[in-house]
Amino acid sequence: MKKIINDPSAVVAESLRGLGLAHADLLEVVDEPAVVVRVDAPVAGKVAVISGGGSGHEPMHGGLVGPGMLDAACPGAVFTSPTPDQVQLAVQRTDGGAGALLIVKNYTGDVLNFETAAELAAAEGTRVESIVIDDDVAVKDSLFTAGRRGVGGTVPLEKIVGAAADRGEDLDGCLAIARRVVANVRSMGLALGAPTVPHVGTPSFELADDEMEVGIGIHGEPGRARMPVENAEGVVARLLTPILEDLPFTEGDRVLLFTNSMGATPLLELYLAHGIAERLLAERGIVVERRLVGPFVTSLEMQGMSLTLLKLDDELRDLWDAPVRTAALRWGC
């Protein structure tokens, strides 16, 4: 294993220290339990939007903390759910009197720990609601999940709910919008190479020199099929077709297209794939109204990519367009 780290067990804490130093204008890193909190939290009268999950998916979620998006992020160990006390502290630090919405990716540990935290927070008098995102169309159940996994759709979900909270929606309003995003977003990913978890030290899986894993999870969970590597046209079609068939997305639909690198796949390839996805959608009469291209939901240094489609309406598009100021996403302010 070659990594720029010190003690493998201290990677997350040391990385968070750097995050805090790099973005002191936006966020504060609280230690033990670790929480990344918006620097001006709590914002009085605003619903607190909180997410979290295992580390190793940066910039999600700590890089998405700031005005217009998350009030706090709870970073677990690498590929490991955050603990209830992290989430509880996040609620305590961000509750501005309007309650908190927890954004939870659908992994069994995450769901359980966020639920426990919600109960603890409720016992302290804070109203807490949760939304579970399960946008990955690849497989029904998975290594760490009952039902579908939460993957790339988390970024538009957090952006849009963050904007809703910012414009003054109450907790029920934020939850309703969150449910609309979850109902309308679908993703699928693919790996050409495996990540290595620092405290494990060996690659999470093995692929032959001519193989790819279609439908991969963001922790290297198995996908739908292992098959010979295809060219970019083949790769993009293999990701896009199941997404389109699942919702389904049909002619005339307006969408946000999010082309995501899993880590090691560089922008040169990612933009190439994005261009193909745009062409395939145009051929089906699906209108790409908004785009996001880059490494936002990564899996350490995994080589591969994912596609996410969110069906837009005017309100979701306006919430996407609303100002945001975080380490990784920033526009309009």
Place this chain on the structure above:
Amino acid sequence: MKKIINDPSAVVAESLRGLGLAHADLLEVVDEPAVVVRVDAPVAGKVAVISGGGSGHEPMHGGLVGPGMLDAACPGAVFTSPTPDQVQLAVQRTDGGAGALLIVKNYTGDVLNFETAAELAAAEGTRVESIVIDDDVAVKDSLFTAGRRGVGGTVPLEKIVGAAADRGEDLDGCLAIARRVVANVRSMGLALGAPTVPHVGTPSFELADDEMEVGIGIHGEPGRARMPVENAEGVVARLLTPILEDLPFTEGDRVLLFTNSMGATPLLELYLAHGIAERLLAERGIVVERRLVGPFVTSLEMQGMSLTLLKLDDELRDLWDAPVRTAALRWGC
């Protein structure tokens, strides 16, 4: 070679197509010769700021085109200088009557081709000046370079000169500021693993499982030393010490610290390294006033990182802070 591409010889053209579709609000991609042009170019009365170089370093330079930064970028083939006609076209498309400043990384082919383009543009009546950046302290001469290589310092240079042009500096004023940046910026990089150029198909170099290359170039050129892999503390010190000694940077200096991923090194590790660099600088009494952390000057999927330090004064800091709106860097507008 595993990559999300089609024909290796078409990678750059296909990737640019995706870039153009993803960021049509910011830039236009012109074909044959390929130039990425700011969508509202030419801006009347403003100095045109133009850069370029081999592809494979994304988001540099196409992702840095937009208000407050570059007016145009000239993407060569992967790791290959752009041709004079690309640069000539970039000047033609962006000349708003105030001349053009060409930002050239110090590689022999780049310098020659930008020079030829400057002569062609001058013959057409446009005043053109060039600034050559050579911020890499690692080696004196290199595989493709006489003198030092141009690397990470290119990003702050392009940002600051873009801001200077935006606030109405004339060509001489922009050139003077560019020279001040080049005089005050230093970088060094390190690789843990090699990139693979698509049309070559094999890794650019071989490193043993326990080796790293200190002082690597952004095209995989040899560095100062190949040595056993060290932990993050060791890595950061090996990059920072020669940078500090070179200028030199001393107690009381105010700096921009740019912690850059070469591609495959994920943010988890990059922020960890950044935190160490901040601590080492604080220990020496050097004040980190501004930061940039992320993959901005990459080398395809090379695993590794670089550090860049720019000595700041009030004017350079204000130009860094000025609004910018590009695919990869965006703030204040």
